[in-house]
Amino acid sequence: MRVPPFATIAVLLTAALGGPVLAAGRETRIPEPALATAAQLREKALASDLGYRIVESLTTEVGPRLAGSEADARAVAWAVAKFKELGFDKVWTEPVTFPKWxxxxxxxxxxxxxxxxxxxxxxxxxxxxxxxxxxxxxxxxxxxxxxxxxxxxxxxxxxxxxxxxxxxxxxxxxxxxxxxxxxxxxxxxxxxxxxxxxxxxxxxxxxxxxxxxxxxxxxxxxxxxxxxxxxxxxxxxxxxxxxxxxxxxxxxxxGSYTSQNVIGEIRGSQAPDEVVLIGGHLDSWDLGTGAIDDGAGVGLTMAAAKLIGEIKPRPARTIRVIAFANEEQGLHGGKAYAARHAADVAKHQIAAESDFGAGRIYAFSTSAPEHAKAAEAQIAQALAPLGIEHRPGKGGPGPDLGPFAQQGLAWAWLAQDGTDYFDLHHTPDDTLDKIDPRALAQNVAAYAVFAYLAASAEGDFGSTARPQPQAQE
Amino acid sequence: MRVPPFATIAVLLTAALGGPVLAAGRETRIPEPALATAAQLREKALASDLGYRIVESLTTEVGPRLAGSEADARAVAWAVAKFKELGFDKVWTEPVTFPKWxxxxxxxxxxxxxxxxxxxxxxxxxxxxxxxxxxxxxxxxxxxxxxxxxxxxxxxxxxxxxxxxxxxxxxxxxxxxxxxxxxxxxxxxxxxxxxxxxxxxxxxxxxxxxxxxxxxxxxxxxxxxxxxxxxxxxxxxxxxxxxxxxxxxxxxxxGSYTSQNVIGEIRGSQAPDEVVLIGGHLDSWDLGTGAIDDGAGVGLTMAAAKLIGEIKPRPARTIRVIAFANEEQGLHGGKAYAARHAADVAKHQIAAESDFGAGRIYAFSTSAPEHAKAAEAQIAQALAPLGIEHRPGKGGPGPDLGPFAQQGLAWAWLAQDGTDYFDLHHTPDDTLDKIDPRALAQNVAAYAVFAYLAASAEGDFGSTARPQPQAQE
Missing domain, CATH: 3.50.30.30 (Glucose Oxidase; domain 1)
Incomplete structure (x- = not known):
């Protein structure tokens, strides 16, 4: 996890420039039946250990996975295989090249x-x-x-x-x-x-x-x-x-190394080209096995999407899960994704990354503009039984989403309790035993509810490509 | 710290064979004025950070001190210098030879x-x-x-x-x-x-x-x-x-290495040849700096004796503090002391070693025979304000005192709360920050009260040389 210094800026810009995509001129709303389904999904996710089992698999079978190391390739192969095993409709990789340390x-x-x-x-x-x-x-x-x-x-x-x-x-x-x-x-x-x-x-x-x-x-x-x-x-x-x-x-x-962003999709039933994006980063530092940073983020978002995929009928939009390459050494996966998909900002309705451990989520917000505030409030209400507070105007995108958010991507913030996160972060002690399976299930439930409802919304959350400043570095 | 499997046997044997030394035929008692002084000593020790400062000095200046390593010699030099700096009346060393690992x-x-x-x-x-x-x-x-x-x-x-x-x-x-x-x-x-x-x-x-x-x-x-x-x-x-x-x-x-038991004495005012013995072990494992195992034991017993030394008049008997060599690899210091002082068991009135961390002491007992039970109860009463319970018949000597206890040494048990001890024991994490200075001061107070009262008692605690079985190994 890196601190996104652009968070506040992103809130202001998205609010100022964001506009409707699918439903110009009208308020974004979530239909009542979707809210009822989300409540069932929430309880099912709370009772599931799928998220924990995915983290267990990654951290045990691959272990530490420093970007560019031999284990980086094993992690990519693991993620492709895991998406397929979980029955995702489409699984692919996109190359990410970076200097190797x-x-x-x-x-x-x-x-x-x-x-x-x-x-x-x-x-x-x-x-x-x-x-x-x-x-x-x-x-x-x-x-x-x-x-x-x-x-x-x-x-x-x-x-x-x-x-x-x-x-x-x-x-x-x-x-x-x-x-x-x-x-x-x-x-x-x-x-x-x-x-x-x-x-x-x-x-x-x-x-x-x-x-x-x-x-x-x-x-x-x-x-x-x-x-x-x-x-x-x-x-x-x-x-x-x-x-x-x-x-x-x-x-x-x-020298340099080419890894992969690994991507899996649960296809939407009505607007499959419109995407709700969730994910975490696949790489870790080498000292621990990357359980809280960020096996948890990968596992809980994979699990949330998988549980959404089991719902009949599927939500209107597609749920896309990304296991980002090399976050730790400079957001390489997030930058590569933003560059490759620059023309498609508006297709990405809203996005949330989990990269702050495996503590319980306690707060929720989004970058949604005025016309989507009611939908944000509906999602917040569906999250409330998980002990999650609505804090409008707060938060920011996860680190890998930062580059894309700067291009106009709408984001949601699902704030994890990080009280103990920096006891473990980037140390040998970042191992599976530090994850509370029940707290992780609460995360899965929150991501599932958020993604399902965003994918079921009538109307958009304000993602829109905006003119990019010239590179100044 | 090693588990002394002979503890129970020692209790039984000492009770059966122990006899009076100084005061044959009469009950051991602690005079009232000594009890009043002990109460003052207790409060003074609780307010003192001397024990903590000694542990800080050892663990910082010497650091890890594996028996036989270069740091073993530095630890011996440190202990000699520290006893002298603290004003002990007599400071000496006794050689301890062991295989070097x-x-x-x-x-x-x-x-x-x-x-x-x-x-x-x-x-x-x-x-x-x-x-x-x-x-x-x-x-x-x-x-x-x-x-x-x-x-x-x-x-x-x-x-x-x-x-x-x-x-x-x-x-x-x-x-x-x-x-x-x-x-x-x-x-x-x-x-x-x-x-x-x-x-x-x-x-x-x-x-x-x-x-x-x-x-x-x-x-x-x-x-x-x-x-x-x-x-x-x-x-x-x-x-x-x-x-x-x-x-x-x-x-x-x-090969082999010769280290030293380092010994300091606060001389008694009336019976200086009669000794109340306290101590800990000077060596540590190499992974940590040996704060809880057993810098704490060395520091708190040195501090307790030093505080007793400040009392005027001094107690009748001598307080002897031993920083034992190489406990960790086979009680080498304790065995050497027992062998060297085999003829003087009865001069050692009673002994207590601290080698179970730096947690608060919660229980007290001794191996005292019937004629000294009243004195044990008097000491227990003086310890009670420290939150220490009297548990007659329980406990055993510390590891380094085990060999001497088998020869007839009377011992006291000052049981530390070891709930967290094995989180740290023998790991890199055995460092100064794990010691709570207030808990350590409680230990100093308990050892000071015990040693002062034992050194002030009229009558003995049952130390007596007993026939040794032939070596059977």
Whole structure:
């Protein structure tokens, strides 16, 4: 999961520019019979363990599936086979090409009088390198950014920022920036390597990996995250005097790789070319088996669509499920999908991605314009028995939908409780045992109800292609 | 911490054979003024962070301190310096020689269609070796022990027993036996290597190490523990069909090493040759920094004695604190102490070791014979305000005191709440942040009150040398 900084902008733009597609000029409404069917679907989904079984299958049979690794191809084959096994009407893949990053080995240790190992993991995108140098601690990113150019020459910069726990994951904004911006700030100050307290909320000896990037024109330096107890330890040692650390990373970019977005469809009965899109991302970081990030998102959306497919008659529109390739290293799957389907924005009625773990969904909203607000309220009412609150005007699309949402895609927000998400996110501990099957079934029920009703609506949710700004990068 | 199987025997023997030392024929009693002083000491200890600061110092400055490693010597130097810094009257060391075991590297991975790494750690005492073989799962130790000789030829035996959580740590009896006896059972069935679900109660990607042993006449095989989520994963894969694992351990015995029991004394004012003994063990496993096992025991007993030393007048008897060498690999420090001081059993009035973490103490008892029961009750009453219950007839000595208790040493049991102990025990997660400073202060208060009152008692607690059986091994 990445924080979509464009969420608020997307809300405003979609509301301003969104217009009706199928039913110009009239209010979008969900017919009463569909609401009755949705209530049955909700109860059926709550009683089903299908979502959990799919996550179990992916995380067990494929395990960790770093984008570009040998397991990436196995994950794609798994997803194709799983869609088919579940009886999806159409299953296909679309290529996604990206630079390939590999982790080979990593270690860190305090040297000298207090010699001891530190639990560390390379940040995604880090180059290889071994640096033995004195550590300079900064309490947060701003302090490092304020360091004078050259002031860290030959040193290891260490940002010791503690990320805040929050149900909505809002702590990941500042926490994630320490990972994405810290290395470049360290380079500007002359540092030879970069260490950070993991962007996480746990207190286990498990560092949190995640992608970083280096600003144009800078020479990348070895960059890694310490587990929280190791950051504590390093801070305590630094309080006693100078500390030298030896950081040894063997990792780096190595050519490019072509993976696949894997797509399955439950075909609509009346307007099969109109699509309600749900999904998650198929890749994971390599340290865990990617259960909460994002096996859960893949499993629960596959299960929701499968359960919708069992309903007779089918809803009017098609349910499309996407297992996105390589979300973790830069939304590559989402960008590829948006580029390939740029001409078809308006065919995608509305979309929702699940990529924030497997906690219960507690809030719902959409980007729907005024003429679809009543339909949004109808969906909210159908979700209410699941303990889901309607919070109009809040939220944003999932990370992989961000690029497409910027092109005008309408989105729904099904907010998961992420209180514990950053205890596990991007660590070895992201494994199946951390998923509560009942909470996952509640997610399946919510996605099934949302997708079924959106696919049954008379009228649209405001997806419409809008003029794209020229690329500015 | 090891389970002392001799606990019950010790209770019976001490009760039967124990006799008065200083005050033959009369009841042991604690004078009223000492009880009043103990109440003040209790409050002072509760308000002090000294115990926590000592643990912080050891775990930070020395870090992991595997017996026989470079850090073992640093830990001994730390303990000598810390006793002196705290103003102990006498500080010395006594040599402890043992075989040296080293961990160099370890890894395991599923190979084949479901290729993925497994989080694993070598059991202490395991030989080096790389084995790639099919895994055969057993639900518990009994099932493996029932395997026919030769039936596991060329295979990896995997015991998937789940240890039970309990406040008193009783789940470690059967859990620990999977570690101590499993490898020999696997060898008898012909296995090429041994894997076990960690003897632990957590669900993190952190395997639990710990010593194992191989029965006489068997050729040791590589033996390791899987983290709980990895044992889950392996069991799920095995449910789908045959699974091959590649286990690669580089570790083993390498000569012998001489460490030290480090001993500090707060001298008694009237009977300085009579000793009340408290302590913990100085060594730790190498994966964590040994905060709960057993930095806590060292820190809280040092702090308790230091606080007693500040009282004027000092108690009659001497308080001796021992930081035992190499408990983890076979009670080497405790055995060396018992052998060296065999003639002085009766001088040691009573002893208590803390080696079960840093949870609050909830129960108290001693091995005191009938003539000292009233004094035991007086101590229990002084401990009651700390939330400690008197449970006469229960408990046993700490592991390092076991050998000496078998020679007739009287002991006290200050039972810590170990509900969470086996979440951390022998894992990388045994770090300072897991200690609650307030719970540790409660421990310091309890040890201070107990040791002060035992050192102030008029009469003995039943320590008396008893005839030793001939060695039967």
């Amino acid at each position: 590999e982790r080979r080995s990593e270690s860190a240790r305090v040297v000298g009088a207090h010699a001891q190992p530190l639990a560390v993991t390379a940040l995604g995108g880090s180059p290889a390198g071994t640096v033995e140098a004195e550590v300079v601690r900064f309490p947060d990113l701003a302090a490092l950014e304020a360091a004078a150019p050259g002031s860290l020459a030959g040193k290891i910069a260490f940002v010791d920022y503690r990320m805040e726990r929050a149900r909505d994951g809002s702590g990941y904004g500042p926490g994630g920036r320490v990972r994405s911006r810290g290395p470049s700030a360290a380079i500007r100050a002359g540092a030879a390597a970069y260490l950070m307290r993991s962007a996480g909320t746990d207190s286990h000896r498990m560092p949190h990996t995640g992608i970083t990037r280096f600003d144009e024109g800078l020479t990348p330096i070895p960059s890694a995250a310490l587990a929280a107890p190791d950051a504590d330890q390093l801070a305590r040692l630094l309080a006693r005097g100078p500390v030298k650390v030896r950081l040894a990373l063997d990792c780096g970019w190595d | 080293e961990r160099r590297s370890e890894s395991a991975r599923v190979v084949g269609a479901h290729a993925q790494p497994l989080a694993v750690t070598a059991l202490g005492g395991s030989p080096a070796g790389t084995v790639e073989a099919e895994v055969v799962r057993f639900p518990d130790l009994a099932a493996l022990e029932a395997a026919a000789p030769g039936s596991l030829a060329g295979k990896i035996a995997f015991v998937d027993y789940r240890m039970e959580r309990a406040r008193d740590g009783s789940g470690y009896g059967p859990g620990g036996r999977v570690r101590s006896r499993g490898p020999s059972a696997a060898i008898r069935a012909g296995a090429a290597a041994y894997l076990m679900r960690s003897a632990g109660t957590d669900s993190h990607r952190m395997p639990h190490t710990g010593i194992t042993r191989f029965d006489e006449g068997l050729t040791p095989i590589p033996s390791a523990a899987l983290a709980a989520p990895d044992a889950d994963q392996l069991a799920r894969l095995l449910a789908r069909g045959p699974v091959k694992v590649r286990l690669a351990l580089d570790c083993g015995w390498d």
